[in-house]
Amino acid sequence: MIFNLKGLKIGRVCTVLSKNIIDYILIKKNINIVIKRSYDVLYKKDSFFYKHTGYPGGIKKIKNSLYIKNKGMNNYIKKTLIGMLPKKKKYKNIVNNIIFE
Structure with missing residues (x-):
């Protein structure tokens, strides 16, 4: 699929x-x-990307623009896609095989 x-x-x-x-x-x-x-x-520059550390009260938020600046747009798309897929092993393996051009 392209x-x-x-x-x-x-x-x-x-x-x-x-x-x-x-x-x-x-x-x-x-x-x-x-x-x-x-x-x-297109993305909202003033919205946030949330991440939890695993500890009580350990939620962290990062602005989307800062996350994309540090990690890149490809990683941002992969993280968003993983959040929308069912939490099974085979789906995570498929997301790792996505090719960005």
């Missing part, structure tokens, strides 16, 4: 990707996902 992300919102992109991944996994096919122009994705 996706061109120019001018699309990050939430809509990840919902479409997650639905397609789930559908293809049910058919038991190997999926090769190629994402083009991931740097042109």
